[in-house]
Amino acid sequence: MATDKYKIFNDSVHGHITMHPLLVQIIDTPEFQRLRNIKQLGGGYFVFPGASHNRFEHSIGVAHLAGKLVQSLRAQGNDITEKDELCVQIAGLCHDLGHGPFSHLFEVFMKKVKPELKWKHEKESVKMFEQLITKNIGKNNKTIKKIMEDDHNLEKHDIKFIKELIYSGERLNSAEDTKETETEKRDKQRRKDNPYLYEIVANERTGIDVDKMDYFSRDCLHLGMKSNFSHERYVMFARVSTNAEGEKQICMRDKEALNMYELFHVRYLLHHNAYQHRVTVAVEMMIVDALAEAEKDFEVVGRKISDDVNTPETYLKLTDNILQEIKGSSENAKEIINRIEKRDLYSFVDSRIFKPKELKVLNDPKQQMENVKEKVESWLKCIQKPNLSETDFRVRLIKIDYGKEGENPIDSLRFYRKDEKDKGVKLLDYMVSYIKPEVFHEIKVMLFCTKKLVPGLSMDDIEKFWGEMKNTNEQPDSKKPKLQEDN
Incomplete structure (x- = not known):
């Protein structure tokens, strides 16, 4: 052409x-x-x-x-x-x-x-x-x-x-x-x-x-x-x-x-x-909450937002502009969007980074959100704050890794040498470097309060939350073996 x-x-x-x-x-x-x-x-x-x-x-x-x-x-x-x-x-x-x-x-x-x-x-x-x-x-x-x-x-x-x-x-x-x-x-x-x-x-x-x-x-x-x-x-x-x-x-x-x-x-x-x-x-959690509220009474071409995914013709209309479209659709959605625009965001309380095995809520991944809810409820009972409820808090679990969870993605990659271009092999540590990652995944847990100001939480109260989230009987990981060449 x-x-x-x-x-x-x-x-x-x-x-x-x-x-x-x-x-x-x-x-x-x-x-x-x-x-x-x-x-x-x-x-x-x-x-x-x-x-x-x-x-x-x-x-x-x-x-x-x-x-x-x-x-x-x-x-x-x-x-x-x-x-x-x-x-x-x-x-x-x-x-x-x-x-x-x-x-x-x-x-x-x-x-x-x-x-x-x-x-x-x-x-x-x-x-x-x-x-x-x-x-x-x-x-x-x-x-x-x-x-x-x-x-x-x-x-x-x-x-x-x-x-x-x-x-x-x-x-x-x-x-x-x-x-x-x-x-x-x-x-x-x-x-x-x-x-x-x-x-x-x-x-x-x-x-x-x-x-x-x-x-x-x-x-x-x-x-x-x-x-x-x-x-x-x-x-x-x-x-x-x-x-x-x-x-x-x-x-x-x-x-x-x-x-x-x-x-x-x-x-x-x-x-x-x-x-x-x-x-x-914080902003993204509020956007999700606004979309969830709009799901109750807002429609795109006569359909709920989540129903639009079933038909490409209607899904075509779903873009970032939807926030402005739903702003007047329900009072709850409108309130959340107004808060985003005024920078009245969910308050950050604290965050911690864990090994995946350290978290109780990951013991049953299928019940993860329900597990988180139970841990928040248990925590609030422990710290005895009658003015606070489970709905006042949002917990975000974020998996951060190198793309293959706990595995080193470079282990899946093969390398060729200048004099053997058609043969792909795994590299030993001494061929690359001993100064490189040994752990390839972690979980970042972030705690937010939906109120603008976090009401009366002490550092001791927050430490008790992390105690609820963390396993107490996790076993230390054994040392990872060195990479070996393919046989």
């Missing part, structure tokens, strides 16, 4: 980037333009004035990095077709179409009001992608899907591949083989022959993917933080090699090991300093 049909975007992170004309047509749809009105950091914009960036520009950045990485891998001689490259870029562009108002905050709201749905934005992204390609008319009076088929030779199985890249659950919904053409059966071998293509946009194996690389860089830029991880070096040194199990995966040059640790260190710092900032958490 002629290069003059491509479009150049000037991005704040990546500079001037070139977008494929099909990607441009996807961008110019209501489903994608909706992302302009969804803040990347949810309630973080209420705390950090520079954090005004949206899912819109992040998605374009992910498509750009996905293209750069797949082009680099393709140039090394891997069996990657032009269609593969285009599909990966489309998945990068559309991976966040399903985010609700205030990004991940909407998932917290859905878990609170409709826990039985087990709602995920990734699954919603697939639904929005289906609507985008079937309902929108592009050039020559064709739908986006028809343009994909006629102008770019993307077939049914290619579109299925894009959905699988967006949401791994789609891999379980394959069509029956008897209904597939021979070409579809052959191309379906991507998953077996080129599994590394599934590690570019959303990497379930290691957690190292271009989605994280873009939002880490973008968030640090807009938060005024420094990121020492270089995604440019990652793209340069990434290579498809074969691991000890005989599987092809994206591997990294051995000398880049510390750069990979820096990726997860940046993630950790962003959570501690920004994503879980105590004022950010």
